Amino acid sequence: MNPPYSGDLIPQFCEKLTNHIKSGDVKQAIVLVNNATETAWFNILIEKATAIVFPKSRVKFYMPDRSYGTPLQGQAVIYFGDNPKLFMEVFKSFGWGTLLCQ
Helix, strand or coil, rough: CCCCCCHHHHHHHHHHHHHHHHHCCCCEEEEEEEEECCCCHHHHHHHHCCCEEECCCCCEECCCCCCCECCCCCEEEEEEECHHHHHHHHHHHHEEEEEEEE
């Protein structure tokens, strides 16, 4: 999931995903968001996440006109599910990260 970064929308997306994870409707998910660790929505995600990677550089987003934009801050790739070690094996080449305790 790459939710809209709008201040009023991102918390809604994060809450919806974590509710589906809690209920068991979603078994695994990967979320790409800004690394805004101080925000309430980021903490909603981290409470249920099992691994996280912080990319070495900012993620480039390709636009419909084939140009690309780079966000003003770094990102986090957050994993939810029962395979955090596999997630880390695949994503550690993009940056540094860790398994999270639940």
